[in-house]
Amino acid sequence: MFGWFLRGAGSRVKTTRYPPEFDSNVGISPGRPIATQFASSQEADNAAVQCPTQxxxxHDNMADINVSRCVHCMACSHGEAAMKWQNDYDWATLSGAGASTTTRPFKKSLHIRLVDSGSCDAVIQEIKQLAKPYYNMHKLGFFITPTPRHADVLMVAGPVTSHMRLALKKTYDAMPGPKWVLAVGNCAISGCVFAPSFMAAGTVSSVIPVDVQVPGCPPPPLAILHGLLVLTGRAQEAPPHVTTTIAEVPL
Ligand code: SF4
Incomplete structure:
Protein backbone atom coordinates (compact mmCIF):
# COMPACT_ATOMS: atom_id res chain seq x y z
CA MET A 1 0.00 0.00 0.00
CA PHE A 2 2.76 2.41 0.96
CA GLY A 3 4.68 1.52 -2.22
CA TRP A 4 1.55 2.22 -4.27
CA PHE A 5 1.20 5.61 -2.56
CA LEU A 6 4.84 6.53 -3.27
CA ARG A 7 4.49 5.49 -6.91
CA GLY A 8 1.32 7.54 -7.31
CA ALA A 9 2.77 10.59 -5.59
CA GLY A 10 5.91 10.38 -7.73
CA SER A 11 4.16 10.02 -11.09
CA ARG A 12 2.58 13.50 -10.94
CA VAL A 13 -0.78 14.39 -12.45
CA LYS A 14 -2.39 11.61 -14.52
CA THR A 15 -5.64 13.36 -15.34
CA THR A 16 -6.52 14.34 -18.89
CA ARG A 17 -6.23 18.08 -19.60
CA TYR A 18 -9.45 18.13 -21.62
CA PRO A 19 -11.05 20.51 -22.60
CA PRO A 20 -7.95 22.78 -23.01
CA GLU A 21 -5.96 19.89 -24.53
CA PHE A 22 -6.99 16.74 -26.38
CA ASP A 23 -5.90 13.32 -25.32
CA SER A 24 -2.99 11.70 -27.14
CA ASN A 25 -2.24 8.75 -24.88
CA VAL A 26 -1.75 5.26 -26.28
CA GLY A 27 -5.04 3.37 -26.52
CA ILE A 28 -7.22 6.46 -26.81
CA SER A 29 -9.96 6.29 -29.47
CA PRO A 30 -8.51 7.07 -32.92
CA GLY A 31 -11.24 9.53 -33.96
CA ARG A 32 -13.72 9.07 -36.80
CA PRO A 33 -14.05 9.52 -40.58
CA ILE A 34 -15.63 12.65 -42.06
CA ALA A 35 -17.11 13.50 -45.44
CA THR A 36 -14.36 13.44 -48.06
CA GLN A 37 -13.96 14.81 -51.55
CA PHE A 38 -12.01 12.54 -53.92
CA ALA A 39 -10.41 13.27 -57.26
CA SER A 40 -12.86 11.03 -59.12
CA SER A 41 -16.22 9.35 -58.66
CA GLN A 42 -14.49 5.98 -58.95
CA GLU A 43 -12.39 6.72 -55.85
CA ALA A 44 -15.50 7.80 -53.95
CA ASP A 45 -17.21 4.54 -54.96
CA ASN A 46 -14.17 2.59 -53.78
CA ALA A 47 -14.37 4.34 -50.40
CA ALA A 48 -18.04 3.41 -50.06
CA VAL A 49 -17.68 -0.29 -50.87
CA GLN A 50 -15.04 -0.86 -48.19
CA CYS A 51 -17.43 0.06 -45.36
CA PRO A 52 -19.01 -3.07 -43.80
CA THR A 53 -22.00 -1.14 -42.34
CA GLN A 54 -22.89 1.00 -45.39
CA HIS A 59 -22.23 10.62 -55.10
CA ASP A 60 -20.10 12.12 -57.85
CA ASN A 61 -16.65 12.49 -56.29
CA MET A 62 -17.95 12.96 -52.70
CA ALA A 63 -18.09 10.27 -50.03
CA ASP A 64 -20.52 11.18 -47.22
CA ILE A 65 -20.73 9.58 -43.80
CA ASN A 66 -23.81 8.54 -41.92
CA VAL A 67 -22.16 8.69 -38.49
CA SER A 68 -25.02 6.81 -36.88
CA ARG A 69 -23.95 3.68 -38.83
CA CYS A 70 -20.18 3.96 -38.33
CA VAL A 71 -18.75 1.36 -35.93
CA HIS A 72 -15.18 2.77 -36.02
CA CYS A 73 -13.66 -0.31 -37.66
CA MET A 74 -11.11 1.98 -39.38
CA ALA A 75 -11.25 0.05 -42.66
CA CYS A 76 -11.65 3.37 -44.48
CA SER A 77 -8.72 5.06 -42.71
CA HIS A 78 -5.96 3.78 -45.00
CA GLY A 79 -5.33 2.67 -48.57
CA GLU A 80 -5.94 4.51 -51.83
CA ALA A 81 -9.56 5.34 -50.97
CA ALA A 82 -8.85 6.61 -47.44
CA MET A 83 -11.40 8.96 -45.92
CA LYS A 84 -10.41 12.18 -44.15
CA TRP A 85 -10.17 11.74 -40.43
CA GLN A 86 -11.33 13.83 -37.47
CA ASN A 87 -8.77 13.47 -34.70
CA ASP A 88 -10.47 15.53 -32.03
CA TYR A 89 -13.49 14.55 -29.93
CA ASP A 90 -15.93 17.40 -30.49
CA TRP A 91 -18.63 15.08 -31.80
CA ALA A 92 -21.78 16.22 -29.97
CA THR A 93 -24.61 18.13 -31.65
CA LEU A 94 -27.68 19.90 -30.30
CA SER A 95 -31.00 18.51 -31.40
CA GLY A 96 -34.71 19.10 -30.98
CA ALA A 97 -35.55 21.19 -27.94
CA GLY A 98 -31.86 21.58 -27.05
CA ALA A 99 -31.12 23.40 -30.29
CA SER A 100 -33.71 26.06 -29.53
CA THR A 101 -32.71 26.64 -25.90
CA THR A 102 -30.73 29.85 -25.58
CA THR A 103 -30.35 30.09 -21.81
CA ARG A 104 -28.89 27.24 -19.84
CA PRO A 105 -29.20 27.14 -16.06
CA PHE A 106 -26.70 25.01 -14.13
CA LYS A 107 -23.82 26.04 -16.36
CA LYS A 108 -21.20 25.02 -13.85
CA SER A 109 -22.61 21.89 -12.26
CA LEU A 110 -24.94 19.10 -13.34
CA HIS A 111 -26.24 15.94 -11.74
CA ILE A 112 -26.74 13.11 -14.17
CA ARG A 113 -29.01 10.09 -14.01
CA LEU A 114 -27.86 7.30 -16.33
CA VAL A 115 -30.29 4.87 -17.93
CA ASP A 116 -29.17 1.85 -19.94
CA SER A 117 -32.18 1.41 -22.19
CA GLY A 118 -30.87 -1.83 -23.72
CA SER A 119 -27.25 -1.27 -24.71
CA CYS A 120 -24.61 -3.90 -25.52
CA ASP A 121 -22.58 -2.31 -22.66
CA ALA A 122 -19.95 -0.69 -24.92
CA VAL A 123 -21.27 2.84 -24.32
CA ILE A 124 -21.76 2.14 -20.61
CA GLN A 125 -18.11 1.14 -20.30
CA GLU A 126 -17.07 4.46 -21.85
CA ILE A 127 -19.39 6.42 -19.54
CA LYS A 128 -17.90 4.57 -16.53
CA GLN A 129 -14.48 5.97 -17.43
CA LEU A 130 -15.72 9.51 -16.83
CA ALA A 131 -15.94 9.06 -13.07
CA LYS A 132 -12.45 7.56 -12.81
CA PRO A 133 -9.41 9.70 -11.93
CA TYR A 134 -8.07 9.89 -15.48
CA TYR A 135 -11.12 11.58 -17.06
CA ASN A 136 -12.30 12.99 -13.73
CA MET A 137 -15.55 14.58 -14.88
CA HIS A 138 -16.05 15.92 -11.34
CA LYS A 139 -13.42 18.56 -12.00
CA LEU A 140 -15.82 19.95 -14.66
CA GLY A 141 -18.77 19.89 -12.26
CA PHE A 142 -20.50 16.73 -13.54
CA PHE A 143 -21.76 14.15 -11.06
CA ILE A 144 -23.73 10.90 -11.39
CA THR A 145 -26.77 10.63 -9.13
CA PRO A 146 -28.69 7.42 -8.41
CA THR A 147 -32.08 9.11 -8.32
CA PRO A 148 -34.00 10.97 -11.02
CA ARG A 149 -35.36 13.32 -8.33
CA HIS A 150 -31.88 14.87 -7.99
CA ALA A 151 -31.01 14.80 -11.69
CA ASP A 152 -30.73 17.70 -14.12
CA VAL A 153 -29.72 15.51 -17.05
CA LEU A 154 -30.88 12.10 -18.20
CA MET A 155 -28.07 10.29 -20.01
CA VAL A 156 -29.38 7.40 -22.11
CA ALA A 157 -27.37 4.64 -23.80
CA GLY A 158 -28.61 1.90 -26.10
CA PRO A 159 -31.59 1.42 -28.37
CA VAL A 160 -34.82 1.57 -26.42
CA THR A 161 -35.90 -2.03 -26.00
CA SER A 162 -39.55 -2.91 -25.51
CA HIS A 163 -38.90 -3.75 -21.84
CA MET A 164 -37.13 -0.44 -21.11
CA ARG A 165 -39.49 1.92 -22.88
CA LEU A 166 -41.80 2.44 -19.88
CA ALA A 167 -38.90 2.62 -17.39
CA LEU A 168 -37.23 5.31 -19.49
CA LYS A 169 -40.42 7.36 -19.70
CA LYS A 170 -41.05 7.03 -15.94
CA THR A 171 -37.47 8.10 -15.14
CA TYR A 172 -37.83 11.17 -17.33
CA ASP A 173 -41.19 12.05 -15.79
CA ALA A 174 -39.74 11.72 -12.26
CA MET A 175 -37.07 14.36 -12.92
CA PRO A 176 -37.83 17.93 -11.82
CA GLY A 177 -37.57 20.68 -14.43
CA PRO A 178 -35.66 22.19 -16.03
CA LYS A 179 -34.21 18.95 -17.37
CA TRP A 180 -32.29 17.76 -20.39
CA VAL A 181 -31.65 14.51 -22.21
CA LEU A 182 -28.34 13.38 -23.64
CA ALA A 183 -28.55 10.46 -26.10
CA VAL A 184 -25.16 8.75 -26.06
CA GLY A 185 -24.06 6.41 -28.85
CA ASN A 186 -25.43 5.47 -32.23
CA CYS A 187 -27.97 3.01 -30.81
CA ALA A 188 -29.59 5.72 -28.68
CA ILE A 189 -29.67 8.12 -31.63
CA SER A 190 -30.69 5.87 -34.48
CA GLY A 191 -31.08 2.31 -33.22
CA CYS A 192 -27.99 1.50 -35.34
CA VAL A 193 -27.53 -2.24 -35.94
CA PHE A 194 -30.21 -3.13 -33.37
CA ALA A 195 -32.94 -1.06 -35.03
CA PRO A 196 -34.35 -3.94 -37.11
CA SER A 197 -34.60 -6.21 -34.03
CA PHE A 198 -38.07 -7.28 -32.89
CA MET A 199 -37.00 -6.20 -29.36
CA ALA A 200 -36.16 -2.60 -30.35
CA ALA A 201 -39.04 -0.27 -29.51
CA GLY A 202 -37.48 2.79 -31.18
CA THR A 203 -34.91 5.52 -30.67
CA VAL A 204 -34.63 7.59 -27.47
CA SER A 205 -36.18 10.58 -29.25
CA SER A 206 -39.25 8.48 -30.05
CA VAL A 207 -39.89 8.15 -26.28
CA ILE A 208 -38.64 11.41 -24.70
CA PRO A 209 -37.30 14.71 -26.13
CA VAL A 210 -33.54 14.65 -26.78
CA ASP A 211 -31.43 17.82 -26.39
CA VAL A 212 -27.92 16.65 -27.26
CA GLN A 213 -26.72 13.70 -29.34
CA VAL A 214 -23.26 12.16 -28.98
CA PRO A 215 -22.74 9.81 -31.94
CA GLY A 216 -20.22 6.97 -31.86
CA CYS A 217 -20.09 3.21 -31.50
CA PRO A 218 -19.17 3.73 -28.78
CA PRO A 219 -18.27 7.42 -28.39
CA PRO A 220 -15.01 7.79 -26.43
CA PRO A 221 -15.11 9.45 -22.98
CA LEU A 222 -13.92 12.82 -24.29
CA ALA A 223 -16.76 12.91 -26.85
CA ILE A 224 -19.26 12.28 -24.03
CA LEU A 225 -17.65 15.05 -21.97
CA HIS A 226 -18.00 17.28 -25.03
CA GLY A 227 -21.73 16.49 -25.05
CA LEU A 228 -22.04 17.61 -21.43
CA LEU A 229 -20.10 20.79 -22.13
CA VAL A 230 -22.33 21.55 -25.15
CA LEU A 231 -25.38 20.95 -22.98
CA THR A 232 -24.18 23.49 -20.42
CA GLY A 233 -23.24 26.01 -23.10
CA ARG A 234 -19.52 25.75 -22.27
CA ALA A 235 -18.53 24.30 -25.68
CA GLN A 236 -19.68 24.66 -29.26
CA GLU A 237 -21.39 21.75 -30.96
CA ALA A 238 -19.54 19.85 -33.70
CA PRO A 239 -18.73 22.28 -36.53
CA PRO A 240 -20.76 21.95 -39.73
CA HIS A 241 -17.90 20.52 -41.80
CA VAL A 242 -17.85 17.41 -39.62
CA THR A 243 -21.56 17.30 -38.87
CA THR A 244 -22.40 14.71 -41.44
CA THR A 245 -25.66 12.82 -41.53
CA ILE A 246 -27.16 11.54 -38.31
CA ALA A 247 -30.00 9.48 -39.69
CA GLU A 248 -32.36 7.04 -38.12
CA VAL A 249 -31.97 3.50 -39.36
CA PRO A 250 -35.33 2.39 -40.80
CA LEU A 251 -37.07 -0.15 -38.60
S1 SF4 B 1 -14.64 3.41 -39.80
FE1 SF4 B 1 -16.89 3.67 -39.98
S2 SF4 B 1 -17.21 4.57 -42.01
FE2 SF4 B 1 -15.12 3.71 -42.00
S3 SF4 B 1 -15.35 1.64 -42.84
FE3 SF4 B 1 -15.50 1.43 -40.59
S4 SF4 B 1 -17.70 1.57 -40.13
FE4 SF4 B 1 -17.42 2.32 -42.24
Whole structure:
Protein backbone atom coordinates (compact mmCIF):
# COMPACT_ATOMS: atom_id res chain seq x y z
CA MET A 1 0.00 0.00 0.00
CA PHE A 2 2.76 2.41 0.96
CA GLY A 3 4.68 1.52 -2.22
CA TRP A 4 1.55 2.22 -4.27
CA PHE A 5 1.20 5.61 -2.56
CA LEU A 6 4.84 6.53 -3.27
CA ARG A 7 4.49 5.49 -6.91
CA GLY A 8 1.32 7.54 -7.31
CA ALA A 9 2.77 10.59 -5.59
CA GLY A 10 5.91 10.38 -7.73
CA SER A 11 4.16 10.02 -11.09
CA ARG A 12 2.58 13.50 -10.94
CA VAL A 13 -0.78 14.39 -12.45
CA LYS A 14 -2.39 11.61 -14.52
CA THR A 15 -5.64 13.36 -15.34
CA THR A 16 -6.52 14.34 -18.89
CA ARG A 17 -6.23 18.08 -19.60
CA TYR A 18 -9.45 18.13 -21.62
CA PRO A 19 -11.05 20.51 -22.60
CA PRO A 20 -7.95 22.78 -23.01
CA GLU A 21 -5.96 19.89 -24.53
CA PHE A 22 -6.99 16.74 -26.38
CA ASP A 23 -5.90 13.32 -25.32
CA SER A 24 -2.99 11.70 -27.14
CA ASN A 25 -2.24 8.75 -24.88
CA VAL A 26 -1.75 5.26 -26.28
CA GLY A 27 -5.04 3.37 -26.52
CA ILE A 28 -7.22 6.46 -26.81
CA SER A 29 -9.96 6.29 -29.47
CA PRO A 30 -8.51 7.07 -32.92
CA GLY A 31 -11.24 9.53 -33.96
CA ARG A 32 -13.72 9.07 -36.80
CA PRO A 33 -14.05 9.52 -40.58
CA ILE A 34 -15.63 12.65 -42.06
CA ALA A 35 -17.11 13.50 -45.44
CA THR A 36 -14.36 13.44 -48.06
CA GLN A 37 -13.96 14.81 -51.55
CA PHE A 38 -12.01 12.54 -53.92
CA ALA A 39 -10.41 13.27 -57.26
CA SER A 40 -12.86 11.03 -59.12
CA SER A 41 -16.22 9.35 -58.66
CA GLN A 42 -14.49 5.98 -58.95
CA GLU A 43 -12.39 6.72 -55.85
CA ALA A 44 -15.50 7.80 -53.95
CA ASP A 45 -17.21 4.54 -54.96
CA ASN A 46 -14.17 2.59 -53.78
CA ALA A 47 -14.37 4.34 -50.40
CA ALA A 48 -18.04 3.41 -50.06
CA VAL A 49 -17.68 -0.29 -50.87
CA GLN A 50 -15.04 -0.86 -48.19
CA CYS A 51 -17.43 0.06 -45.36
CA PRO A 52 -19.01 -3.07 -43.80
CA THR A 53 -22.00 -1.14 -42.34
CA GLN A 54 -22.89 1.00 -45.39
CA UNK A 55 -22.03 4.15 -43.43
CA UNK A 56 -20.36 5.69 -46.50
CA UNK A 57 -22.38 6.75 -49.52
CA UNK A 58 -20.82 8.06 -52.72
CA HIS A 59 -22.23 10.62 -55.10
CA ASP A 60 -20.10 12.12 -57.85
CA ASN A 61 -16.65 12.49 -56.29
CA MET A 62 -17.95 12.96 -52.70
CA ALA A 63 -18.09 10.27 -50.03
CA ASP A 64 -20.52 11.18 -47.22
CA ILE A 65 -20.73 9.58 -43.80
CA ASN A 66 -23.81 8.54 -41.92
CA VAL A 67 -22.16 8.69 -38.49
CA SER A 68 -25.02 6.81 -36.88
CA ARG A 69 -23.95 3.68 -38.83
CA CYS A 70 -20.18 3.96 -38.33
CA VAL A 71 -18.75 1.36 -35.93
CA HIS A 72 -15.18 2.77 -36.02
CA CYS A 73 -13.66 -0.31 -37.66
CA MET A 74 -11.11 1.98 -39.38
CA ALA A 75 -11.25 0.05 -42.66
CA CYS A 76 -11.65 3.37 -44.48
CA SER A 77 -8.72 5.06 -42.71
CA HIS A 78 -5.96 3.78 -45.00
CA GLY A 79 -5.33 2.67 -48.57
CA GLU A 80 -5.94 4.51 -51.83
CA ALA A 81 -9.56 5.34 -50.97
CA ALA A 82 -8.85 6.61 -47.44
CA MET A 83 -11.40 8.96 -45.92
CA LYS A 84 -10.41 12.18 -44.15
CA TRP A 85 -10.17 11.74 -40.43
CA GLN A 86 -11.33 13.83 -37.47
CA ASN A 87 -8.77 13.47 -34.70
CA ASP A 88 -10.47 15.53 -32.03
CA TYR A 89 -13.49 14.55 -29.93
CA ASP A 90 -15.93 17.40 -30.49
CA TRP A 91 -18.63 15.08 -31.80
CA ALA A 92 -21.78 16.22 -29.97
CA THR A 93 -24.61 18.13 -31.65
CA LEU A 94 -27.68 19.90 -30.30
CA SER A 95 -31.00 18.51 -31.40
CA GLY A 96 -34.71 19.10 -30.98
CA ALA A 97 -35.55 21.19 -27.94
CA GLY A 98 -31.86 21.58 -27.05
CA ALA A 99 -31.12 23.40 -30.29
CA SER A 100 -33.71 26.06 -29.53
CA THR A 101 -32.71 26.64 -25.90
CA THR A 102 -30.73 29.85 -25.58
CA THR A 103 -30.35 30.09 -21.81
CA ARG A 104 -28.89 27.24 -19.84
CA PRO A 105 -29.20 27.14 -16.06
CA PHE A 106 -26.70 25.01 -14.13
CA LYS A 107 -23.82 26.04 -16.36
CA LYS A 108 -21.20 25.02 -13.85
CA SER A 109 -22.61 21.89 -12.26
CA LEU A 110 -24.94 19.10 -13.34
CA HIS A 111 -26.24 15.94 -11.74
CA ILE A 112 -26.74 13.11 -14.17
CA ARG A 113 -29.01 10.09 -14.01
CA LEU A 114 -27.86 7.30 -16.33
CA VAL A 115 -30.29 4.87 -17.93
CA ASP A 116 -29.17 1.85 -19.94
CA SER A 117 -32.18 1.41 -22.19
CA GLY A 118 -30.87 -1.83 -23.72
CA SER A 119 -27.25 -1.27 -24.71
CA CYS A 120 -24.61 -3.90 -25.52
CA ASP A 121 -22.58 -2.31 -22.66
CA ALA A 122 -19.95 -0.69 -24.92
CA VAL A 123 -21.27 2.84 -24.32
CA ILE A 124 -21.76 2.14 -20.61
CA GLN A 125 -18.11 1.14 -20.30
CA GLU A 126 -17.07 4.46 -21.85
CA ILE A 127 -19.39 6.42 -19.54
CA LYS A 128 -17.90 4.57 -16.53
CA GLN A 129 -14.48 5.97 -17.43
CA LEU A 130 -15.72 9.51 -16.83
CA ALA A 131 -15.94 9.06 -13.07
CA LYS A 132 -12.45 7.56 -12.81
CA PRO A 133 -9.41 9.70 -11.93
CA TYR A 134 -8.07 9.89 -15.48
CA TYR A 135 -11.12 11.58 -17.06
CA ASN A 136 -12.30 12.99 -13.73
CA MET A 137 -15.55 14.58 -14.88
CA HIS A 138 -16.05 15.92 -11.34
CA LYS A 139 -13.42 18.56 -12.00
CA LEU A 140 -15.82 19.95 -14.66
CA GLY A 141 -18.77 19.89 -12.26
CA PHE A 142 -20.50 16.73 -13.54
CA PHE A 143 -21.76 14.15 -11.06
CA ILE A 144 -23.73 10.90 -11.39
CA THR A 145 -26.77 10.63 -9.13
CA PRO A 146 -28.69 7.42 -8.41
CA THR A 147 -32.08 9.11 -8.32
CA PRO A 148 -34.00 10.97 -11.02
CA ARG A 149 -35.36 13.32 -8.33
CA HIS A 150 -31.88 14.87 -7.99
CA ALA A 151 -31.01 14.80 -11.69
CA ASP A 152 -30.73 17.70 -14.12
CA VAL A 153 -29.72 15.51 -17.05
CA LEU A 154 -30.88 12.10 -18.20
CA MET A 155 -28.07 10.29 -20.01
CA VAL A 156 -29.38 7.40 -22.11
CA ALA A 157 -27.37 4.64 -23.80
CA GLY A 158 -28.61 1.90 -26.10
CA PRO A 159 -31.59 1.42 -28.37
CA VAL A 160 -34.82 1.57 -26.42
CA THR A 161 -35.90 -2.03 -26.00
CA SER A 162 -39.55 -2.91 -25.51
CA HIS A 163 -38.90 -3.75 -21.84
CA MET A 164 -37.13 -0.44 -21.11
CA ARG A 165 -39.49 1.92 -22.88
CA LEU A 166 -41.80 2.44 -19.88
CA ALA A 167 -38.90 2.62 -17.39
CA LEU A 168 -37.23 5.31 -19.49
CA LYS A 169 -40.42 7.36 -19.70
CA LYS A 170 -41.05 7.03 -15.94
CA THR A 171 -37.47 8.10 -15.14
CA TYR A 172 -37.83 11.17 -17.33
CA ASP A 173 -41.19 12.05 -15.79
CA ALA A 174 -39.74 11.72 -12.26
CA MET A 175 -37.07 14.36 -12.92
CA PRO A 176 -37.83 17.93 -11.82
CA GLY A 177 -37.57 20.68 -14.43
CA PRO A 178 -35.66 22.19 -16.03
CA LYS A 179 -34.21 18.95 -17.37
CA TRP A 180 -32.29 17.76 -20.39
CA VAL A 181 -31.65 14.51 -22.21
CA LEU A 182 -28.34 13.38 -23.64
CA ALA A 183 -28.55 10.46 -26.10
CA VAL A 184 -25.16 8.75 -26.06
CA GLY A 185 -24.06 6.41 -28.85
CA ASN A 186 -25.43 5.47 -32.23
CA CYS A 187 -27.97 3.01 -30.81
CA ALA A 188 -29.59 5.72 -28.68
CA ILE A 189 -29.67 8.12 -31.63
CA SER A 190 -30.69 5.87 -34.48
CA GLY A 191 -31.08 2.31 -33.22
CA CYS A 192 -27.99 1.50 -35.34
CA VAL A 193 -27.53 -2.24 -35.94
CA PHE A 194 -30.21 -3.13 -33.37
CA ALA A 195 -32.94 -1.06 -35.03
CA PRO A 196 -34.35 -3.94 -37.11
CA SER A 197 -34.60 -6.21 -34.03
CA PHE A 198 -38.07 -7.28 -32.89
CA MET A 199 -37.00 -6.20 -29.36
CA ALA A 200 -36.16 -2.60 -30.35
CA ALA A 201 -39.04 -0.27 -29.51
CA GLY A 202 -37.48 2.79 -31.18
CA THR A 203 -34.91 5.52 -30.67
CA VAL A 204 -34.63 7.59 -27.47
CA SER A 205 -36.18 10.58 -29.25
CA SER A 206 -39.25 8.48 -30.05
CA VAL A 207 -39.89 8.15 -26.28
CA ILE A 208 -38.64 11.41 -24.70
CA PRO A 209 -37.30 14.71 -26.13
CA VAL A 210 -33.54 14.65 -26.78
CA ASP A 211 -31.43 17.82 -26.39
CA VAL A 212 -27.92 16.65 -27.26
CA GLN A 213 -26.72 13.70 -29.34
CA VAL A 214 -23.26 12.16 -28.98
CA PRO A 215 -22.74 9.81 -31.94
CA GLY A 216 -20.22 6.97 -31.86
CA CYS A 217 -20.09 3.21 -31.50
CA PRO A 218 -19.17 3.73 -28.78
CA PRO A 219 -18.27 7.42 -28.39
CA PRO A 220 -15.01 7.79 -26.43
CA PRO A 221 -15.11 9.45 -22.98
CA LEU A 222 -13.92 12.82 -24.29
CA ALA A 223 -16.76 12.91 -26.85
CA ILE A 224 -19.26 12.28 -24.03
CA LEU A 225 -17.65 15.05 -21.97
CA HIS A 226 -18.00 17.28 -25.03
CA GLY A 227 -21.73 16.49 -25.05
CA LEU A 228 -22.04 17.61 -21.43
CA LEU A 229 -20.10 20.79 -22.13
CA VAL A 230 -22.33 21.55 -25.15
CA LEU A 231 -25.38 20.95 -22.98
CA THR A 232 -24.18 23.49 -20.42
CA GLY A 233 -23.24 26.01 -23.10
CA ARG A 234 -19.52 25.75 -22.27
CA ALA A 235 -18.53 24.30 -25.68
CA GLN A 236 -19.68 24.66 -29.26
CA GLU A 237 -21.39 21.75 -30.96
CA ALA A 238 -19.54 19.85 -33.70
CA PRO A 239 -18.73 22.28 -36.53
CA PRO A 240 -20.76 21.95 -39.73
CA HIS A 241 -17.90 20.52 -41.80
CA VAL A 242 -17.85 17.41 -39.62
CA THR A 243 -21.56 17.30 -38.87
CA THR A 244 -22.40 14.71 -41.44
CA THR A 245 -25.66 12.82 -41.53
CA ILE A 246 -27.16 11.54 -38.31
CA ALA A 247 -30.00 9.48 -39.69
CA GLU A 248 -32.36 7.04 -38.12
CA VAL A 249 -31.97 3.50 -39.36
CA PRO A 250 -35.33 2.39 -40.80
CA LEU A 251 -37.07 -0.15 -38.60
S1 SF4 B 1 -14.64 3.41 -39.80
FE1 SF4 B 1 -16.89 3.67 -39.98
S2 SF4 B 1 -17.21 4.57 -42.01
FE2 SF4 B 1 -15.12 3.71 -42.00
S3 SF4 B 1 -15.35 1.64 -42.84
FE3 SF4 B 1 -15.50 1.43 -40.59
S4 SF4 B 1 -17.70 1.57 -40.13
FE4 SF4 B 1 -17.42 2.32 -42.24
Missing amino acids: AITA
